[in-house]
Every structure is written in C-alpha cells, then in structure tokens.
Amino acid sequence: MLVLSAACAAGALVLSACGGGGAGESADGSVTLKLVAADYGDKASNSSTVYWEDVAKRFEAANPDIKVDVQVVNWNDIDAQVKTMIQSGNVPDVLQTGGYADKVADDLLHKAEDVLSPATLDNLVDTFAEAGEVDGVQYGIPFVSSARALFYNKKLLADAGVTEPPKSWADIEAAAEALKKKNPDVVPYALPLGPEEAQGETLIWELGNGGGYTGEDGAYTLDSKANVETFQWLRAHLVEPGLTYSNPAATDRKTAFADFAAGKVGMLNGHPSLIQMSKDGGVDYGVAPIPGKDGALDSTLGVADWVMAFKDSGHQEEIRKFLDFAYSKENTLKFDEMYNLMPVTEDTLQEMTSNGKHKDLEPFFELLPKASFYPLGDTSWDAVSAEIKKSGGTAVGEDPAKVLGDLQKKAEQIAANQ
Amino acid sequence: MSSNVTSGGRRPPRSGRSGTRRSGLGRLGPLPWIGPAVLLIVVVVLWPVYEMVRTSFLKISVSGFVRGWAGLDKYRQLFDEPDLGSVITATVVWTVGVVALTMVLSLGLAQLFNQRFPGRRLTRWALIAPWAASVLMTAIGFKWMLDRTAGVLNTLMTDLGIVDSPEDWLGDPSTAWPWMMFVAVFVSLPFTTYTLLAGLQTVPGEVYEAARVDGAGVWQTYRRITLPLLRPAFLVGVVINLINVFNSFPVIWGMTRGGPDSDTATTTVFMYQLKSSDIGESAAMSVVNFALVVVMVAAFLKVSRWNQEEA
Numbered sequence: 001m002l003v004l005s006a007a008c009a010a011g012a013l014v015l016s017a018c019g020g021g022g023a024g025e026s027a028d029g030s031v032t033l034k035l036v037a038a039d040y041g042d043k044a045s046n047s048s049t050v051y052w053e054d055v056a057k058r059f060e061a062a063n064p065d066i067k068v069d070v071q072v073v074n075w076n077d078i079d080a081q082v083k084t085m086i087q088s089g090n091v092p093d094v095l096q097t098g099g100y101a102d103k104v105a106d107d108l109l110h111k112a113e114d115v116l117s118p119a120t121l122d123n124l125v126d127t128f129a130e131a132g133e134v135d136g137v138q139y140g141i142p143f144v145s146s147a148r149a150l151f152y153n154k155k156l157l158a159d160a161g162v163t164e165p166p167k168s169w170a171d172i173e174a175a176a177e178a179l180k181k182k183n184p185d186v187v188p189y190a191l192p193l194g195p196e197e198a199q200g201e202t203l204i205w206e207l208g209n210g211g212g213y214t215g216e217d218g219a220y221t222l223d224s225k226a227n228v229e230t231f232q233w234l235r236a237h238l239v240e241p242g243l244t245y246s247n248p249a250a251t252d253r254k255t256a257f258a259d260f261a262a263g264k265v266g267m268l269n270g271h272p273s274l275i276q277m278s279k280d281g282g283v284d285y286g287v288a289p290i291p292g293k294d295g296a297l298d299s300t301l302g303v304a305d306w307v308m309a310f311k312d313s314g315h316q317e318e319i320r321k322f323l324d325f326a327y328s329k330e331n332t333l334k335f336d337e338m339y340n341l342m343p344v345t346e347d348t349l350q351e352m353t354s355n356g357k358h359k360d361l362e363p364f365f366e367l368l369p370k371a372s373f374y375p376l377g378d379t380s381w382d383a384v385s386a387e388i389k390k391s392g393g394t395a396v397g398e399d400p401a402k403v404l405g406d407l408q409k410k411a412e413q414i415a416a417n418q
Numbered sequence: 419m420s421s422n423v424t425s426g427g428r429r430p431p432r433s434g435r436s437g438t439r440r441s442g443l444g445r446l447g448p449l450p451w452i453g454p455a456v457l458l459i460v461v462v463v464l465w466p467v468y469e470m471v472r473t474s475f476l477k478i479s480v481s482g483f484v485r486g487w488a489g490l491d492k493y494r495q496l497f498d499e500p501d502l503g504s505v506i507t508a509t510v511v512w513t514v515g516v517v518a519l520t521m522v523l524s525l526g527l528a529q530l531f532n533q534r535f536p537g538r539r540l541t542r543w544a545l546i547a548p549w550a551a552s553v554l555m556t557a558i559g560f561k562w563m564l565d566r567t568a569g570v571l572n573t574l575m576t577d578l579g580i581v582d583s584p585e586d587w588l589g590d591p592s593t594a595w596p597w598m599m600f601v602a603v604f605v606s607l608p609f610t611t612y613t614l615l616a617g618l619q620t621v622p623g624e625v626y627e628a629a630r631v632d633g634a635g636v637w638q639t640y641r642r643i644t645l646p647l648l649r650p651a652f653l654v655g656v657v658i659n660l661i662n663v664f665n666s667f668p669v670i671w672g673m674t675r676g677g678p679d680s681d682t683a684t685t686t687v688f689m690y691q692l693k694s695s696d697i698g699e700s701a702a703m704s705v706v707n708f709a710l711v712v713v714m715v716a717a718f719l720k721v722s723r724w725n726q727e728e729a
Contacts, residue, residue, distance in 0.1 A: 086483075102480045195677055245566075247589025249678035259567065382480045386694040391501075391679040406500055413495075414695070417477070 031318050032067040036082065037096040038305070039074045040144075040339045048072050051335055059325045066318050091312040093319055100132070100140035100306045105379035105418060110309040112138040115319045120327045128304055128344045131373040140376065141307040141323070142344035144336060147367045148204055148301045150291060151270040153263060154284045156186060160266075165288035167296040169208065169233060172267065176243040179266040190259060190268035191234065191244040193393030196252035199374065199385050202392050204269050204301050206230050207372055208292035213384075214375045220384065220411040223404035231400035233293075239396045249393030260285075271303070272340055275360050287363045302371025304344060342368060380415045387411065467708070473701035480695075492698040496706070501680040501688070508595075509664070509684040513714075516599050516663045520606040521656060527607065528614035549608035557672025560601050564588055564673075588674050591681040598682065602669045606662065610655045617651025618644070653722055657715060664711055685710065 035056070041047040049072040056068035071092075073081050078097050085091060086108070103109050112132060113121060121129075124142060132140030152165050157175065160182040166172045176188035193201055206212055211226030221227070238244045245251045257274055259265045261281035269290065278285040289296040307326075309319045325331070329347045336343050336352065342364060343349045352358050353365050375381050387410050395403040477488040496502065531542055548556060563571040564587045572584040588594045621644065629639045645652075667686050670676060676683030676691055683691060689703035 106479060106483045195675060245589070246586050247678065250586070250589035250674070262567075264567065380480075383695045390677070390691060390694075394679045394681075397678070418479075 030065045030067055031315055032069050033093045033315060033318055033322055034069045034071070034091075034313075035094045035096075035322075036071045036073060036078075036085070036092040038078050038098070039072045040341070046338065051338060055326055055331055059322060062325070063321055066321065068322065091310045093313055093315055094307065094309055094322065096143055096305065096307045098305050099376065099382055100308045101134055101377055101379045102382050103308060103310075104134045104139045108310055108312070109139045110311050110316060110319070112141050114316060115309040115323055116141065116327070117320065117324050120324050123327070123345045123347060125344050125346060125349060125369065127302065127369055127371055127373075131302070131304060131376050132306065134377045134379065139308060141309075142304045143307045144339075144341040145302055145304040145344050145368065145371075146271040146273070146342050147303070147364045147371050148200070148269050148271050148290065149363055149367060150267060150288045151260060151274055151278070152267045152286050152288065153260070153265065154286050156183065156263070156266045157286075159183070165286055166267070166291050167288075168291055169237070169293050172291055173237045173243070175267065176238065177241070180243060186264055186266055187245060187259060188243045188266045189238055190251075190256035190265040191238060191248040191396070192251050192253040192256040192268075193248040193396060194250050194252040194255075195389045195393075196254060197389070198249075198392040199388045200253070200301060200303070201269060202388060202395075203372075203374065204290055205234060207299065207301065208290065208297060209233075210293075212372070214378070218375070218378065220375075220408060220415065222384075222388075222411055223401065223408040228401045228404055231395040231404065235396045235400065248396050272342065272361055272364055276340065289363075289367070299370045299372050300367045302368065302373050304373070304376075378415075380411070380418045383414045384411045387414070470701055470704050470708070474698060474705050476698050476701075478697045488698055492696070492702040495696070495699050496692075496702045501683075505680055505683050505685055505688045508682075509686075509710075512595075512599065512602075512666075512684050513660065513664045516602045516606065516666075517656060517659045519599070519603045520610050520659055520663075521652070523603065524607055524610035524614050524655065525652075527611040528618055531611065531615055532618045545608050545611060547608075548605050552668075553605050553666075554668040554672050556605055557601055557669045560597070561588060561673045564597060589678070591678070594674050594682045598669055598673055601673065602663060602666055605669065606659055610659060613651050613655045613658075614648065617648045620651075621647045656722075657718065660714060660718060661711060664714065665707075 035052065037048055037052055039048045041050075049070065052070045052072060056070050059068060060066065075098075082092070082095060082097065086103075091108070100109065112129075128142035128145060129138060132138045132142055134140075150165065156179060157165070160175070160178040162175045162178050164171075166175050172189060179186055179188040191201065192198075203213060206227050209226045209230045211221075211224055211230055213220060213222060215221045215224075239248060245256075256265065256268050257270065257277055260268055260270070260274065261277040261283055263281065263283050275285075289298070290300050291297070307323070309316075309323070327345060329345070329351065332343060332345050332348045333351055335341070336348060337357075340361070342361065343352055349365065349368070352361070358365075374385065378384075387407055391403065392407060474492055475488055475490075477485045477491070479485055527545070531538065531545070560571075563569050566572065566584055566586040566589070569584070572581075572587070575581045576584055585593070587597055625643055625647070626639065629643055634642065664684070665686050666684070667690065670682060670684060670687045671690065674682045676687040680688055680691060685703065685707050689700050689707060692700040692703055
C-alpha cells in the first residue's frame with residue numbers, strides 16, 4: 001500500500017512539463033483537435049464513442065482541414081486520466097466531463113465566449129449558462145442536464161391509503177408512517193446519505209427549508225440555522241422513528257434506486273434515469289415536485305455535465321468551429337434522446353417538449369429553468385463536495401450542529417487555501 | 419567468495435582481503451550479484467519513500483497542480499483532523515485484535531494439521547483457499563453476503579432465528595468492526611497456520627520421547643517444549659501479520675470504505691479517504707503510517723528479544 005500510494009503521489013508530481021502550443025499541427029497544414037469525453041453508455045453498442053465518432057466524421061467532411069481525434073473514457077477513470085493528461089502536457093483541446101471550476105483555478109480554460117459563436121452561446125438555457133460562470137465569467141459550457149423530483153410507488157401508497165403525493169415534510173412523515181404500518185418490510189422513504197451522493201440529497205432537503213450551501217455573497221453556509229434545522233427534522237421525524245434506512249450515512253444512491261425499482265421503497269428523490277429502471281422493474285411510479293417544509297418547491301436540484309476548451313494548444317478558431325457544429329440541434333437532440341438525458345439548449349428543449357416523444361420526461365422539463373445548482377463556479381467546490389460526501393450523512397445520526405459545524409470549518413479552510 | 423570471478427589459471431588467494439590485484443568484474447566483488455536486487459530496492463522502495471515524504475511537504479491543488487512548498491502545514495492540518503484520534507485508536511484495536519486472534523487460532527489449527535488423520539492432505543489444501551483468493555474479492559464477497567436486502571448470511575441468520583429481521587451489519591460501526599475483523603482473521607489464518615505448521619515439523623521427535631519418558635503431561639509438554647521450540651516461527655508469524663494487518667486496506671475498503679465518515683477507518687484507509695480532498699495531507703498521513711509501522715515492529719522485536727534465539 002505504501003509503495004502504491006507513494007507511486008500515485010509521484011505520478012501527481014510529474015507536472016512541470018505543462019508547456020505546449022502548436023501541438024497537433026501536421027505537415028499539410030491540417031489541425032488535429034483532441035476531444036476527450038465521458039462515456040454515458042453501459043455497453044459497446046451504446047457507447048458514447050459511437051456518437052462522437054459520428055459527429056467527428058460529419059464535422060471533418062464539412063471542414064477538411066480539421067481532424068478530430070476522439071477519446072472516450074468511462075466515468076470512473078476520466079478524472080484521473082484528465083489529471084494525468086494535464087500533468088504530462090498532453091492536454092486535450094476539448095473536454096466533456098462532470099466539472100470545470102478546478103481547471104479555471106489553474107487558468108487552463110478558454111472563456112465560453114471565445115470558443116462559441118454568439119448564436120450558440122445565446123442558445124444555452126440561462127440557468128445552465130450561469131451555472132458555468134466563475135466570478136461572473138462563463139468558462140463551463142453545459143452539455144447535458146438532469147433534475148431531481150420526488151418519485152413514489154403508486155401501488156404502495158394507495159395500499160397504505162395515501163391518495164395524494166406528499167407536498168410538505170409533514171406529508172412525507174404521515175405517508176411514511178402509513179406505509180410502515182401497512183407493510184413493515186418496505187422502506188417508507190429512502191434517504192441515501194452515503195458517500196456516493198450525499199451532497200445531492202443533502203442539498204435537496206436543505207432547499208426545502210430555505211437553506212443551501214452558499215449565502216448570497218457566495219461564501220459557504222454549510223452550518224446555517226436552516227441547514228441544521230433540516231437535519232434535526234430528518235433525524236427526529238424520519239431516522240429515529242425508523243421511517244428510512246437504519247444507517248442513511250452508509251447507504252448509497254444506487255442502493256436506494258435499486259430498492260425502488262424492486263418495489264421495496266415507497267418514496268425517494270430521483271432523477272430521470274430512474275424512469276427506465278422503474279419500468280424495467282415493473283414498478284408503477286409517480287413523479288411529483290420536491291416537498292419542502294411548508295409545501296412543494298417550485299425549484300429543484302439541477303445537475304449538469306460540462307464541456308470546456310483548453311487554451312494550451314492555441315487552436316481557438318478550430319475549437320469554435322467544432323463546438324458550434326457539436327451544439328447544433330441535430331447533434332444535441334441525438335445525444336439527449338440516445339441516453340434519455342435533459343437538454344441544455346433552448347432549441348432542443350423546445351423540440352423535446354413539443355415532439356410528444358418524451359411524455360415521461362415532461363415533469364422534469366418544467367423544473368429545468370428553475371433549477372438550483374451546487375456552487376459549481378466555486379473553484380473550491382470539488383474539495384468541499386468530497387468532504388460533504390464523506391461525512392455529511394452522519395449529521396442525521398449524531399449532533400447535526402456539530403457535524404455541519406466541522407464541515408463548515410473545513411470548507412472555510414479549503415476556500416482560504418485556494 | 420570472489421574466487422569464482424578471478425580469471426582462470428592462477429590459483430586464487432585463500433584470503434579475499436589480501437589485496438591481490440584482480441581484474442575487471444572481480445574488483446567489483448559481490449556487486450554484480452547483489453546489484454539488480456539493490457537497484458530494485460532503490461527504484462521500488464527508496465524512491466517512492468522519498469517521493470512520499472516530499473509530497474507531504476507540498477501544496478497541491480484539486481486538479482493536481484503543485485502550487486509550491488507547504489512546509490509543515492499538511493502535518494498541522496492532519497493533526498487538526500477531528501477524526502484522527504478515533505482513527506488511531508481504532509487502528510491499534512484492529513491490529514492487536516486481529517493479530518492476537520489469528521495467532522491463537524493458528525496455533526490450534528497448526529497443531530491439528532500436524533496430527534495424522536485420514537483426509538489430512540485434502541484439508542491442508544482446503545486451508546489454502548482463503549489465501550489463494552484475492553483479499554479484495556473475499557471482502558466484497560462478504561459484503562454482499564451481509565447485504566441488508568439480498569445477503570445470504572442475513573437470510574440464513576433470520577431463518578435460524580439468530581436475528582429478528584435482516585440487519586444492516588456493515589452500516590453501523592459497532593457491528594461492522596467485528597465482521598471486518600472476522601474477515602481479516604479469515605484471510606490471515608492460512609499463512610500463519612502454515613508458518614506454525616512448518617515450525618512444528620522442525621521439532622525433533624526425540625524431544626517429545628524424552629519428555630514422555632520423564633513423565634511430562636500433555637499440557638506440560640506443550641508449554642515447556644512445543645511453544646519454546648516454536649518461537650522462531652511464531653515470531654515470524656507475528657511480525658508479518660502485524661505489518662499486514664496494520665496495512666490491511668482491501669478488507670476495510672471492500673466492505674465499508676471506512677464509512678460512515680471515518681468511523682470504520684484505520685489510518686491506512688483514512689489516508690486514502692484524505693486523498694480525495696488533499697493529496698499533500700494524504701501523503702503526510704502516509705509518512706505517519708510508515709513511521710508507525712517501523713516503530714511498532716522495532717518495539718515488538720525488542721520486547722521479544724528477536725536476536726537472542728541464536729545466542
């Protein structure tokens with residue numbers, strides 16, 4: 001282990017060779033763009049490689065002097081691989097992955113306006129474009145999105161005599177109690193606060209009480225009064241009465257989703273990928289807005305994946321041509337439909353809302369323009385998010401104020417070190 | 419020892435230190451033979467240790483950029499971690515507990531396998547199984563067997579009436595620790611048992627015969643003869659297990675990932691958890707781990723008077 005960790009650390013050190021410029025230009029004057037993207041597929045036939053190779057082929061046909069070198073990496077490895085690329089000076093021109101702000105901190109990225117034509121820039125849904133900003137300047141270009149809503153098992157709720165989906169926290173508690181009474185084997189409300197995605201479930205609940213991760217000035221407020229109250233409520237009304245998993249802090253989202261798709265969970269917060277899972281599991285599900293403390297929220301947690309362009313090679317013009325091509329309606333629509341993801345561009349959003357092929361996504365389309373995000377534009381967010389994933393969930397077990405207070409202290413420390 | 423490489427013809431001098439002129443390779447003495455091994459040690463042991471120590475003094479951004487020298491900041495940050503105290507306590511309990519249990523059980527098993535009984539060859543082979551399987555695989559296997567909804571052990575225990583309803587064994591630190599220790603002992607037994615078995619087979623039969631003639635009882639024979647003669651093998655077993663169990667990453671990572679929070683983490687797992695937020699601090703934890711293991715083994719060897727065996 002020692003040797004292994006030391007070797008990893010050593011790998012992280014080979015990064016003085018981050019120069020560059022002029023890479024990828026061949027003798028005949030053609031330019032090769034290096035595209036690195038995440039794989040949204042789960043098998044060879046629906047791998048994102050298929051999609052990107054096709055986009056690249058059509059783009060090259062239209063722009064004979066630009067070649068696109070496509071490299072698709074699976075989600076588990078992409079962060080580490082990109083780190084290695086950056087450290088070894090083999091920087092991609094265009095990268096599509098889950099976050100961007102940490103690269104802004106090291107001044108690696110083009111501004112969005114430098115690599116998108118005004119028309120393409122204008123076509124991005126405003127909430128997402130804003131989520132791509134660091135200190136008011138947009139670097140992150142949204143690529144796909146998803147939003148959260150409350151999923152409930154219609155049959156289980158009906159059997160327990162609950163006729164309407166819950167709107168407030170009190171409704172959730174009442175419905176959960178009814179579910180438990182009727183069927184003790186069912187988990188009434190699935191609260192996944194394990195390391196996989198504690199930061200998501202936490203924020204959804206905190207939004208319900210008017211809380212959140214940052215205040216108006218952008219500084220972290222992880223232990224605000226509203227947030228502490230949220231966890232006190234969760235602890236007293238869901239965890240202690242046994243209306244959710246016995247150890248939420250050790251339960252991951254994928255467990256909760258799998259349990260819901262197996263008909264063992266009454267209610268949970270989910271995103272559109274749960275639609276197909278529920279259908280496959282034969283669960284008759286309903287979707288409702290996220291319940292807040294006093295009533296259903298009109299906002300929700302939005303999650304987006306990002307495209308960014310690196311400055312290293314100096315291919316700004318070619319990158320602009322490629323991104324304008326990749327963000328045409330034809331391409332974005334194809335990608336979103338291929339994986340049942342939500343669009344981030346106005347024209348595709350309109351098309352998907354109106355073409356009648358996406359009835360099951362409709363509740364989510366309505367939520368999109370009002371989505372709240374993680375503090376994605378904060379360059380310290382990745383590190384803070386890692387801390388929340390690790391220990392945030394324990395706030396429902398121990399003293400919430402202490403757990404959140406410790407997290408806040410860490411977040412301030414991380415922000416100060418940026 | 420250098421006589422092999424001196425050029426042919428002339429009789430090599432009896433003493434290697436007599437200062438006779440030697441040609442080429444001979445002058446290098448044993449270096450060509452131990453050279454590759456030394457090189458290997460330098461490349462795969464010393465260099466990583468150097469890099470590990472160096473990293474612990476660096477400030478590294480989340481995206482992997484070195485932002486400069488951090489001095490002792492990362493160590494300060496590490497010792498300020500609110501979880502560190504409980505993690506170290508857990509590491510001590512884990513290491514001592516698992517090694518002690520392993521040694522006691524292995525003593526018994528080795529004694530058993532040293533007897534002649536039908537099927538001994540088969541059972542000796544069977545004992546290798548947990549050793550032959552990858553530890554991570556074993557850990558993940560147990561994780562699923564203990565799963566709250568689908569675990570076969572949970573179903574079994576419910577059916578046998580040991581528990582009322584399936585429990586989330588690994589979600590709660592108070593039940594996760596015993597199960598992880600069980601798995602750690604399970605994977606440590608084969609090596610330890612075989613080491614002790616080898617030790618038992620070196621004890622000459624005449625000694626037992628003499629003891630029997632002198633009228634020593636079974637327990638007395640075991641305590642006065644078997645155990646003392648088993649000491650070298652026993653010490654090897656303890657030292658290697660101490661290092662292995664202290665560094666035992668796959669069992670814990672495979673079963674709980676040290677969670678919730680760091681409630682089921684040892685210092686090795688804690689180091690890995692830190693990696694996601696701060697590589698420098700994680701390297702500082704590695705350095706501390708390294709020091710702990712060296713100190714622990716040195717202390718143990720001193721207490722057990724390792725070298726007196728030959729005296």
